[in-house]
Amino acid sequence: MANTTKSKGITQLKNPWLAGLARFLGLFVLVFIFFALLLWAFGKNPFKAYADIFLNTLGSSYGFSETLVKMIPLILTALATAVPSRIWLINVGGEGQLHIGAIFATWGALTFSSLPILILLPLIAALGFLGGGLWAMVPGILRARGLVSETISTLLSNYVAILLVSFLVFGPWKDPESANYPQTAEFVEAATLPAFGGTRVHLGILFVMAALFIFHFILSRTRWGLELRAMGVNMEAARRSGIPVTRYVVLLMFIGGGLAGLAGMCEVSAIQGRLRPSLSPGYGYMGFLISWMAGGNPWGIVAAAFLLAIVTAGGDILQMTQGVTGSVVNILMALILFVVLARRGRRAGGK
Amino acid sequence: MIESILGSLLIGSIHSGTPLLYATLGEVFDERAGIVNLGLEGVMLMGAVAGFITTVQTGNAALGILAAALAGGLFNLFFGFLVITRKANQLASGLAMMFCGVGLSALVGARFIGSKIQGLNEIRLPFLSDLPFLGRVLFNHDLLVYMALPLAFLVWWVFFFTRWGLSLRAVGENPTAAFAAGKNPQVLQYQALFIAGLLAGIAGAHLSLALAKTWSEWMTAGRGFIAVALVIFSKWHPLWAVVGALLFGGAIALQLQLQALGVPISSFLLDMLPYLLSLGVLAIWGRSRRHAAPASLGQVFRGTE
Amino acid sequence: MNSFPLLSLRGITKSFPGVMANDRVNLEIYSGEVHALLGENGAGKSTLMKILYGFYRADAGEIRLNDQPVQIHSPHDARRHRIGMVFQDFVQIPAMSVAENIALFLPDLPVVLDRSGMVQRIREVSRRYGLLVDPQVPVWRLSVGERQKLEILKLLLADAQILILDEPTRSLAPHEIEGLFEVFANLRRDGYSVIFITHKLKEVLVSADRITVMRRGKISGTLPVSEATENGIISLMFGEEVYESPSRPKKAARQGVPPILELREISTRAEGEVWGLQKINLAIYPGEIVGVAGVSGNGQKQLGDVILGLENCSRGTKFLWNREATHWSPAKVRASGVAFIPEDPLGMAGFRWLTVQENMAMVDTRRYSRKGGLAMDWMAVRADLEDSLKRLGFTLPFFYVPLGFLSGGNVQRTILAREMAHQPRLIIAFYPTRGLDVRSAVAARELLLSSRDAGAGVLLISEDLGELFTLSDRLLVLFQGRIAGESTPQETTIQEVGHWMTGSRRDDGQYH
16 A cells, blocks of 8 residues: 555555554544535534533533433444344344334333332343343244345334333323323333433443443353354354354344334433333434444444534534534434444455 | 125225325335335335425415425435435335424424315306216316326326336336436436336325315325335236226225215225235235336345345 | 358467366358357367357457458457357346337437337347347346247347357256257248357257267367267267276175165256256265266256255255255254265355354354354364364365465365364265365265275265266266266166266166
8 A cells, every 4th residue: 555645635644554443533523514505504503502512511510410321222222233244134223122122112111010020120120131132033033934034023023112102101001191192101210220420321321331242242252242243254154163053043043033122211210200102212223323323343433423412512502502402413314323323345344 | 785884985995096096106116227116105205295285385286286396306306316326225215204294394394284275166067067976976086186197197108108107117127227228227217216106196195185184194195005005916018007096095985985874894904905905916916926026126125235 | 151250260269277178179150051069068168159259258269250350358348249158157137128128229319219119129139039038027027938039139230240158058948948059940040040059959950950069178170960960969969988987896785784875756846057966865884985967057066055045945854874864954964973065165165254263264153163162272273173184185274274275275274174073974075176276176075985995975976978978977967957877887887877967868777
């Protein structure tokens, strides 16, 4: 490779890797400038907007804690895509798996509300994982049998799951005491994930840390991790070496779905306190994009989740302080994605 | 009594099915070229908002339709730039476009929430509209509805009876073979994506100009994804898409009817039908349907594109 | 035939790294002739035709058409000069109909398709030359023979004058082969020139007007079919060499000992263009090397896959170590002591982004897993790898390098070291010395011999007849999914094996 690269006039940079990084960061700066221009074109003050976002996410300890709160479901749903992506499975169904996990957890919370917290909380966590896992397992089995691509089946089953939540919440599980609000009864204390300090950062963060750690550990140290990595590199050779590929396909989809289900459980238990249709602002899809941006790498996932958490929180903040609709921040998110996408040849995750 | 229920059902089915049909026809162009566009929602929304704003400003709904088509076409061209020229991952790019479309349309349309328009009115055809029952059901619709069926036939003719259609289908099946035959896959894909954008934009226009006659954020409410499911359900064939759109439009209409009649089937369960049906069709006929899907789509779904 | 050649290749020379594919080749083709190009794999026939079709550019030499020199730098040029080629993998679109596939490749297609006109034209040409296939049928419904007809129709309708076919009878049934030769005759009648590449002798004698034999990049002879004899052709193809008998005294296979591997009446389904196995009976005893000769593509891969347990047989039974093993999983087969050395080590058995050490562990992950799978004993992995390398006499640069960074030879060595690490008692080796330098090739052969001497059984699948003759205790020949011949190196000759490989003689002694 040439010793110099022409990137934004940084012709003196000798290290091609550094030059690439500089170009990447440069594009990011362009993204923020572009978004600022967009805001300005619609009559909003971009400086104030960015300042507000900064103050309310990184600039204050409460803001930072809110960012962490959003990172919890984002990292879990990102892992939901990342885990199956190690063997090239494409799980776009994080959103649906999250919802089904929430449903299972809600059922547990409402049915066993008299159990003590030390039993009830782990129970509904397990139910959340189970729900999401089963929801993802069906597409996994269909794929293992060679019938349907998991991309399509997980995508379609998203909508069924979201509608199921609405059905339950408007129908059989509707809280009689909430007038006409579509939501279930409130969870008892024993079913609520406790939070730290005065913040909303809840015990779910332990799930995240455990999941990241286990993911990294299994992949790098264990026998199964070796087999997974081998499958990701050369599926045919893996089959010839005797690795039970179909079993892994179903298993990984189950685990991925389970993680998303866990995210659902966290949202209903810690944040919402009950099951509502507005459970998720698209965490599942964002998780897919995070995993994809990070190439399935756990550290990249944390970084990308951090970025998207700020962007998402920014939406709520802009709505309050600038009177601009929260949806706007989707543009910022899309722009960030475009920058990553436009660099040639990337894959859904894994190497 | 039955007649009026049936009539309402059919009208509703045609009404709700029309935007679905346009969107599906658009996605058929995408996928026949070998590209999956998960961002169809975004394209439809851009069309809806562009059409609405134009109609509000000019008072002319026909201009609105044109603006919607153009907006959709250009939006989809950008998607094309990502996946064709930059060779970005199609699924991620599609989702990114969806988010972009949702946000951009919300931003641009914020000022126009609550505006009122004449919109697209029903056009009465002499003699035909006066027929008993059929007149009320079939010949009392707006311009876009009337154009939908002929359009589907036009699309069918283009795909199977023109050189361009043949070349495009070849690209979607096997770009290498198409290239060996002297065609330029990239150019053909861009052309297909532009047309797809036009159609999806018109679909959005029908929503904002005819069905709802207003603008609200994310008013497509998942119809873009239903269209993706519909494409699979109709085996990538424009004429079957008509049947599919009517069926799924009917499901939407059915829930309204049942609500009106006080039948306690949850509308949400009915809304699930399109997706469950598509899934069922795929699972049962998965193996044989493989021959129906444009072959290079398989690479998208295996992650090897 | 005219007196002037239609096409003439003069002095065509082409070399690739390490191999001289075409060495000053001269060839003349007349219009209205069927010309067969015969030779073993690697003789240079495909390269020559690919140069003619514009896929490669020759290093030296010229091509003349109608005595005018022409430049052919791409398939597009070739098609412009009315040269068309039918490859072994057809460039077709299964979902579209025959007519649509043909239309796609026509240079003069109108904007609005004239479907019925197209169908009419296809029917006319079909009838004229005996290429009967229904234009409206989607291609995935066609048999291999019919798909081949489609390929030929594509060429004819695109106005080709010289048709090149690469191994056209590879996957055809006998009656389809007859049909194809009738097509050749019809084409010849109308002045077309047909060049076809093959390794099957008897077909050439039946269908061609002239035969050119290539060997090791050179033309070893061109002659009209009237002057050709089987033995003569075989000599041209394989040379006059006599191979030495095995340099080591062969250990007599122990009597009364059950075979390590036994296949009884094994058949697999043919898939598309690939030959299925047909009633294979095979046994490998401890302490012997069984060589399998044959042109690749005649069922070798299926044989390996069936033994490994990767492919199910539609009929027949398999026994390993005297136990019923027909439905064993690959993991079970390998764990029972079977080693596989595949024909494409990096592609089929290597993990290019895993380190050498990790590749080693893949031979049997269970063996190296500790604490129920939570940890891997990398020290044991390295120790076993070092032991294996020492026994083989190889060295590898560094264990922590990803396999993909190693040279082809080192990759091969890694796979060999891995497979041989735990003293397998049955070794299935595919083309084990292909691509190796002389020293490594010798070492690999020594390895197989010493394994045999230690009591293992070896199935050696190779295209190198010299290697097969030197190493094998028994020799089988695979042709079109059947065992076409069975003998020992002492009792047979290269020529006879050549006959079996090219299908001109079956082991029942009949001439066909």
